[in-house]
Amino acid sequence: MASRTVSWLLARSLSSSGPRSALLPRGKKLGLVSRGGIHRYNSTAAAAEEPITPPVTVPHTQLLINGKFVDAASGRTFQTLDPRTGEVIANVAEGDAEDVNRAVAAARKAFDEGPWPRLPAFERQKILLKCADLVDKHNDEIAALETWDNGKPYEQAAKVEVPMFARLFRYYAGWADKIHGLTVPADGPYHVQTLHEPIGVAGQIIPWNFPLLMFAWKVGPALATGNTIVLKTAEQTPLSALYVARLFHEAGLPEGVLNIISGFGPTAGAALASHMDVDKLAFTGSTETGKIVLELGAKSNLKPVTLELGGKSPFIVCEDADVDQAVELAHFALFFNQGQCCCAGSRTFVHEKVYDEFVEKAKARASRRSVGDPFKAGIEQGPQFFPHRDLNEVIKRSNATRYGLAAGVFTQNIDTANTLIRALRVGTVWVNTFDIFDAAIPFGGYKMSGHGREKGIYSLSNYLQVKAVVTPLKNPAWL
Template sequence: MATRRISSLFSRSLGRYSTFGKRISSYSTSAAYDVPINPPVQINYTKLLINGEFVDAASGKTFPTFDPRTGDVIAHISEADAEDVNRAVSAARKAFDEGPWPKMSAHDRSRIMLKFVDLLEKHSEELAALETWDNGKTYAKATTDDLPLTIRIFRYYAGWADKIHGLTVPADGLYHVHTLHEPIGVAGQIIPWNFPLLMFAWKVAPALACGNTVVLKTAEQTPLSALYASKLLHEAGLPQGVLNVLSGYGPVVGAPLASHIDVDKLAFTGSTDTGKAVVKLAAKSNLKPVTLELGGKSPFIVFQDADVDKAIEDAHFALFYNQGQCCTAGSRTFVHESIYDDFVEKSRELALKRVVGDPFKKGVEQGPQIDAEQFEKILKYIKIGIESGARLEAGGERFGSKGYYIQPTVFSDVQDDMLIAKDEIFGPVQSISKFRDINEVIQRANATQYGLAAGVYTKALDTANTMTRALRVGTVWVNCYDVFDASIPFGGYKMSGNGREKGMYGLSNYLQVKSVITPLKNPAWL
């Protein structure tokens, strides 16, 4: 998700008029909207992956996964339940206790992961098409962002596999002390729908590099890319039972996985409310450690000395990227009062230029929301924003008549007590507020249950240093936004979760530390 500047090459002329205090606008459109492009990929993997084989659910049930461009069914996926969780965990347990993966040399584990990276590169176009078809993100971004970052994550952790080691520890007395860093065992992993393949990488790559086995639950909205990638992993030589993939619904798959006594570690990315439930389930079973990456309501703060045009462009990107379906979305835009009016007007114009349409069409910047539920939720928040007195600058309605498209929406005069300023909307809705001074904006930025990320735009080093220390968040971007790399740790403060993913910090989620103490019988040489 490396930062990219928003292009206006595909912009259309603007139309606007005012009525009842609201600014109504005409939007850029994609000619492909009414005639969706057929994705250039076949659906080959729709079953559960257990012990190295694609199998039907024990119940025989399936569920549909939908094309968010149209609402039509793409494919029917095997629907797992608690019995399938038991089957998958049993396979992972046996693969860890008896199989070759944790006992294999770290070099050989790395070699298999690197072979998988080669296969990801070979099949990147098919994977990107699956990601767009199942999720609605633009094919352009799937190919330039999601796939390269997925490849980068697996290559990065493949490089770590043979560099995980303990320490020699000085201790009082005549003892030799060293530590071993050992795999934790069976890792249960639950991933979200907004970046299906990338979140697969964030979870699976470090777990495998450390020698663990995995049972992974896909989001029911977006199972296709993880199933395809898992097939490639086995083609690369991953032993049976090391990676098991289940598709289905949270109450009947996620809950049994979180509470399973033979799961040694749990990692979850999703909503804060679900994260709370996951922790309770894990605690009731075996007190397994839980890593959580949860919601966000990230402040995007622009000071009067900032490069305003760049800040406007980056604020647009920070909110509207991936249809606004990002946990790090800069969804609370704070702008200094001296530049506020200009910032709002240019943000409005940029939203009007944004090209909405079929995500497979070249030049489209915004595809549909993930599903009907999210679509309705976003429209409800927009209505609440209007009713609460925020000024609607652009958008506010669905786009087109088919699929789950929403106009890029901009609100100004947003007050901190409004729901659109407090709740995570997870959609293309930008909320802009003004502030007077640094102390005020620090207090307001931190006055939230979330603490995932923040953006700070200023040319003053002292201001930047003050803000990076004062903000209670896991990541602060200064004069940039959404810059990600495999080596950069990621996670939140407060209700945005605990633990860190990516980088060397991500390894600690899947390792246990063992201390080994041996007496020194003949210390004369010391």
């Protein structure tokens, strides 16, 4: 129950609406600029404070291949920086195509010859549950690494995101022994059944804005369904993935099942997306880079690709909305995680009857936002408002974008809510709330916001193949 409460409370964990994608060329690192280009310190007082020393050391900076931490084949490293100060946290192994080849070979062998796909489902379940227990045990260290490397508030990482990570793996552990096919009636004396089998080696590329949660969204369903994995971290935030991967091996995950490559998009990312021995791709990042990933997957071995891409989510405030509640949630929808959210409520449509009241209260709320060192307790970190007259207008304007990830609707009228729910061309609609993410709730977009769904039962199908089995029946008692 506690984990459910966490997932409801702020389980507001999303991929970036435009993080610099893991496949784009590397750019310059700038001192006090956040990962998405938003200045994290916008007051003299905050900038002048002495940065708090993170309560953690960096235990792993190498690549994880075949169960062992190893240097990049080239010997090269790159710097990961503290976004508060621009100072170097650590030098991390820079994987490239040769390292991807090594990791894919390990994953291929682990799938074709290793025990993981052949383990009884309840044994896979036990390992995933133990992983979650170890994450709980090391909650504070993992959260500190996430904040240090990413810049998000420590309270958010420690109280929401790390517990949600563990919750997600417990959720997928619960599915491990409940995946099965069907018995299908046929026109004739045949026994027909379907089998759901793991797809093979999954290549996964995650962004920098939610490093831990994107790891869980992708790795969880892939492991529960018996696949092996090569995951490429974002070059800006490699540290937490390397840390938790070690915990997975402590929990008993066989060698080669989970491999972690830190590196850059044009080298490691492109090599993974185009690899002929990768059976499945999953990518979170920008729409532009998603097109590249899709093309590389198609041109290589026509591997299926799940894409979770950008969004421009409308936040719709109707004339009968609770304005105080709508202002508070509009503020959260835009500013959560420094605004570095794929489904951030970046377009706010306010009915003209409450527009002036909403704008005044929104200005007052924004002025109270606390900004400073993310390791300091109480630190949190503009929407543009558009008046509208009627539902037809706001529906048309909300849908007038190439994206379709999410939307928020604020009204006390159930008929208004139902009209908007069905008219908005998006993958998620929140009614009188925003950014609610539970392990069981699917997430994904319409239009250019992506292909497929992550989390929930729908995510399992991303990593499964369906096989039909037909056997003749002689003298059947019934058909």
